[in-house]
Amino acid sequence: MINFRLVRHLWLFLAVAEEGHFGRAAKRLGxxxxxxxxxxxxxxxxxxxxxxxxxxxxxxxxxxGAAILPAVRKFAEQLGRLELAVQEAISGSTGVLSIGAISSAMVDTLPALIDELGKRFPQLTVSVTEIDSVEAIPALQRGDIDMAFARLEGDFGPSIGALPLRQDRLAVALPKTHKFAGMPRVRLASLAEEPFVIFARAVSPTYFDSLVATCRAAGFSPRILHEVRTVASQVAFVGCGQGIALIPSSLKKAAPDSVVVRPLKEAVNVITTTVAWSTTRKSPAVEAAIEILSSHLASAVKPRSARRPA
Structure with a gap:
């Protein structure tokens, strides 16, 4: 246990020793x-x-007195560093922020966030680990990570906060030689007999279930030929003639020449990235990150009346 009375006495001793005068030391100490x-x-x-x-x-x-002065001075310096560390920890400006993220979030969401956090908290270390969406909530509950960026949707209980960040229109990836490849839009029901390359449920149950539910709403259950771990793998399998895939339309730019991506006639939106965090652990860095992300969302979604006419 720290003897705070002794600490104070040593602090007073140091002031007198450095000033060489009780009066001047008293004035310095107020x-x-x-x-x-x-x-x-x-x-x-x-x-x-x-x-x-x-x-x-x-x-x-x-x-x-002269013999103990160096040790007392070193002790005072250590106390000063301790006080600074405590204040930095309270303000969230130091320490480690541990983030678990799916690969797509590491590309399109995290760089800007980490850059902004670095400006606010120069001493903060951000550690990023790649995770599957299914791992996100358990990792948060165990305290393995402070924040998760994954394909998540729904109510996770009072101990987990969540904020959807990105959603996209669903499109279909087809081999270049597919009979629907030349169509400007593809009706979902017309894919009922096609073999599907789908995002594995073991990786993201929410995303898998949403895709299957979308197909069932169109009147069929998808005939799943392959389950893969990433959207990029879906596109790669399609390019190898291993079926078709429902993917976010923004992935069109990443498709190789062997794959065409066509929008669906139906307007189907899917959540592609959600940020989640524990509500039971207080962290200034996490709070700042949520504030930054919320601000970006608010600026991205402008009222229609504020937009200039085309």
Whole structure:
């Protein structure tokens, strides 16, 4: 247990030693001289040594006082660093922010967020780990990560906060030689007999279930030929003639020449990235990150009346 009274006495000792005068030390400490003199006497009695020789010109250290001065000065410096570390921890400006993220979020969401956090908290270290969406909530609940960026949707209970960040229109990826490849839009029901390459349920149950539910709403259950771990893998399998895939339309730009991406006639939106965090652990860095993300969302969604006519 820390003896705070001794800490204070040592702090007073250091001031007198550095000033060489009780009056000047008292002024530096913002106190009157008699209480300072009394506290130094208490310290001497506790240590059973004499620390200062008092004289007309001031106070000089005894050999014992001079011997302990370097250790006391080092101790004071360590206390100063401790106080700074505590204040930085309280403000969230230091330490480690651990983020688990799916690969797409690492590309389109995290760079800007990490850059902004770095400006606000220069001493903060951000550690990013790639995860599957299915791992996000358990990792948050265990405290393995502070924030998760994944394909998540729904109510996760009072201990988990969540904010959908990105959604996209659903499109279909087809081999270049497919009979529907030349169509400007593809009706979902027309894909009922096609073999599907789908995002694995073991990786993202929410995303898998939403795709299957979308197909069922169109009157069929998808005939799943392959389950893969990433959207990029879906596109790659399609390029190899292993079926078709329902993917976010923004992935069109990443499709190789062997794959065409066509929008669906139906307007089907899917959540592609949600940020989630624990509500039971307070973290200034997490709170700042949520504030930044919320601000970006608000600026991205402008009222129609504020937009200029085309």
């Amino acid at each position: 106190m009157s001289q008699p209480p300072l003199t009394e506290q130094i006497q208490v310290l001497e009695q506790a240590l059973k040594v004499k620390l200062f020789e008092r004289g007309r010109k001031g106070a000089t250290l005894t050999p014992v």
